[in-house]
Amino acid sequence: MTSWIAGVDVGGGGIRVQVRTDDVGLKARDRGPVPRIAGAIDTSRLCGRIGELINSVVESGARPAFERIAVGLTGMPGLVRPAELADQLRLHVKTSSVVVASDSVTTHLGALGGEAGCVVSAGTGAIALGTDHRSTWNRADGWGYLLGDEGGGGWIGTQGIRAALRFHDRRDGGSEALLRKVEHQFGGVSAALAAIYNSPSPIHSAATLAPLVADAAHEDDPVARAIWVEAGRLLAESAFAAARGLPQTYSWGGRLFDAGELLLGPFRDEVLKRSPDAEIRPPQGQAADGALLLAARGIPAGAIAEPYVHEFA
């Protein structure tokens, strides 16, 4: 009998689904934002979209019974009730088991292929997770735009605008290059501030300026370069804190690392400064790959995983 599993990554860029049977792997994605209701994640609408994607890759008529579906998503613990998500998902897909995990876990599984170590994820926010997937679960940062997420995309964008405004005000530490880029993008300083503060999510708007700060850095603006160096250092600091008691194997995930060596260079330097024997590995896969791996192996017997991973069989 054919065995079906599915891994689902729910992120800022949309939903990615991977379905696997004994001999074939299928993929689908959409690009909608994570549906929200009253600040929390709208699990009902979310599961409707997940169900639609999973069913879209399976031949019509053949609705298989899945062995296990694993969903990794942001906002855990806190913004989502895992049991509710599992119940909602069963309205759309037949499955023996649902695993609901923090996206820091699926990113970790994707990056290190299930091995113990530490993975730092940086998108708009930033979090480091060090785990052996059994008894050790160390988290560092991931505390949100106001109180943490140091070195993430929102942090990069806000530091870039702060440097632009410092130049505008003739304060120290300003960057003329960043001011010109911000003015060019928005048509002026007031327009930039209005666009960011009046957007539905100011920190996401600020994070979209990370590539602009990268451009200025590539053009050798020293202030912009220093922002990326500091971001790499902060991410490494979180990674090192989360790696205590674990093999010193490090990797990364998240779209901020698309900046390449601009971020990776300082990250690597700082990890090796703190942990000279560390092995720093490029990620094997993304969060969706990690979710598929989690669907394949489930939670090992005897492992403590909550509140990072929950299984509903």
Added chain:
Amino acid sequence: MTSWIAGVDVGGGGIRVQVRTDDVGLKARDRGPVPRIAGAIDTSRLCGRIGELINSVVESGARPAFERIAVGLTGMPGLVRPAELADQLRLHVKTSSVVVASDSVTTHLGALGGEAGCVVSAGTGAIALGTDHRSTWNRADGWGYLLGDEGGGGWIGTQGIRAALRFHDRRDGGSEALLRKVEHQFGGVSAALAAIYNSPSPIHSAATLAPLVADAAHEDDPVARAIWVEAGRLLAESAFAAARGLPQTYSWGGRLFDAGELLLGPFRDEVLKRSPDAEIRPPQGQAADGALLLAARGIPAGAIAEPYVHEFA
């Protein structure tokens, strides 16, 4: 004939009104928050409250015709349309002229009694204004919780919680004293984060923790002390930038300076480091005193004041 003027300060702690005739000064205040509608200031409700306060201090029956009423308030330029506020105020009080000013201007007038120089205001936010009230108007910072307000109350509070979370995560730069205080105040780290992020204004909630960071500093926690030193330095940096081309006379306003020497010491040190001949004066008065002075003297003929001050005669 008796001449009447009124000065009004609209701030986070409520509305303060000062009314003066030839021979008598009267005061009133309320403690409601600034009324808002769709993100902007609700001028209709605000003017109702201002009118009520002004009329409350005048003998009943005798509704005088004011010569000039000056209102200083936050969010200018941007969150308020001065002409609309002037029109709304006339529905409640009879006056020949209405002056609408940024509270950075009324704080400046209150602190330096109308003289040229630079005044830094720090409440939840932080802004420095250097002006001679005629042709020079230099602003530094005041760019809001995400992109500026460096050294303000929101900045102090968030730095305090960041340091608490750094200790919690075992990252560098953490403060155990601050973690214990945050846990004690909220019952735990998760509860603290939920209380702040779920409040109607996270940055105001964070700013309410400034006294907690002050307590830790007074108990000689080095991380908490360093936060106040850096705040004083940042405020001085903004003040120095805004003081260019003006007499090097500095003062301050806003509730964050209730912290006293903890903030003033580093502020003074940094101003004198940058401008060794600076005169640093304790404020003569508060923003309400500045508003009364503005009502008394209006905008000098030939002065350029917009967008900081508008007069509607």
